[in-house]
Amino acid sequence: MNQSTSDLHTPVLLERCLELLAPSVSGDNSIVIDCTLGLGGHSQALLEAHPTLRVIGIDRDPRAIELASERLSAFGARFSAHLAVYDQILDVLAELGISKVNGVLMDLGVSSMQLDEAGRGFSYAKDAVLDMRMDQSSGRTAAEILARYSEEELTHIFKKFGEERFSGPIAKRIVQDRKLAPIETSSQLNKIVTQIVPSAPGKTTGHPAKRIYQALRIAANDELGALERSLPQAIEVLAPMGRIVVMSYHSLEDGIVKQALQAGSVSSTPIDLPFELPGTGAILKIITKGVERAGEIELSANPRAASARLRAAEKLEVKE
Structure with missing residues (x-):
């Protein structure tokens, strides 16, 4: 393993992810698709825990693919990395001739590597x-x-994707300032936001620009759209008794995940019918009680786990 790569990244909620996936991937020759490979921390732990497991890693970041492939090269054919967005799950599996997997892992948001590389x-x-x-x-x-x-478009992005209360004034200032000089660096953007967003005495809620950065990142990468498109694919490719584990990092992501998993866990038969129509039964069983968060021990060792929200579900055996 590349030590410097390992040092860059502490996987979030690692032990809980392993625990949740274990029942579905402990069998011989099971397959997990890691939809957000990053530096491969979760994938490495899964491969080490299950000697015959195969992990298929997906990431849209070429640098992540390069580093994770180097880190996990010792696992040989049990691991493969694929440059793709996680809404291309079906395409990646089709290229590999795989129709079903036993586990799906999604660790959403920006990776430690991306944050740490200035x-x-x-x-x-x-x-x-x-x-x-x-x-x-x-x-x-x-x-x-x-x-x-x-x-208007900037206001919409900041409000919808960043849930920023001062979306309008920030957007207005950006449009005014860019007439004088392009806003191209983080220091320029930070200066604008800190002039608009009032500081709260005695509160340490993070940098006032953090919601603007979140909004711009989501917009630049179509993160919410990709997530909405990916979840039905992830659920579709799960084999019976297979499990999906998703970690999100803000309420917008978590809301999409919650809705998708809950929709799969209930029957779509009209409630006034005395019997269930074929093909309308639940296809998932929720296996987490609400949303799970990192504990105090993990938070003390890995502060980036503070915003993590974990949900998981199991694919049911659907009767035709």
Whole structure:
């Protein structure tokens, strides 16, 4: 294992993920698809825990694919990495000739590597060009969004994806300031936001620009759209008794995950019918009670776990 790669990343809720997936992947030649490979911390732990397990890793970030592949090379054919967005699950599995898997893991949001590499522009804590694309070879950067979107469009993004109370004034200031000079770096954006968002005396709720960064990142990568498209695919490819485990990091992601899992756990037969129509029964069983959070021990060792929300479900044997 590449030690420097390991040091970059502490997997969130690792033991709980292993515990939840274990019943579905302990059998011989089971398959897990890690939809958000990152640096491969969760995948490595799964491969070590289950000697015959095969892990298929997906990530849209070429750098993550490179580093995780190096880190997990010792596992040989039991691990493969694929450059794709997690709404391309069906395509990746079709290329491999696989129709069903025993486990699906999704660790959403921005990875530790992306936050820690200043040149990516994900973090308000480091001055860098505002890129924020998880795949830097395609798509529109955060700086381009700030340069091209109208005041109304920026307000909408900041309010919808960042849940920022001062969306309108921030968008207005951005449009005013960009007439004088392009807003291309995190220091420029931070200055604008801190001038608009009032500080709360005595409160340490993080940088005032954190919600704006979240909104720009989600917009640049179509994160919520990809999540909405990916969950039905993930549920579809699960074999009976297979499990899906999803970790989200803000209420927007968690709401989408909650809705998808709950929809799969109830019958769609009209409630006034005395019998269940064929093909309308529940296909999932929720196996987490509400949303689970990291405990105090993990939080003390890994502060980035503070915002993690975990949900899991098991695929039912559906009768035809």
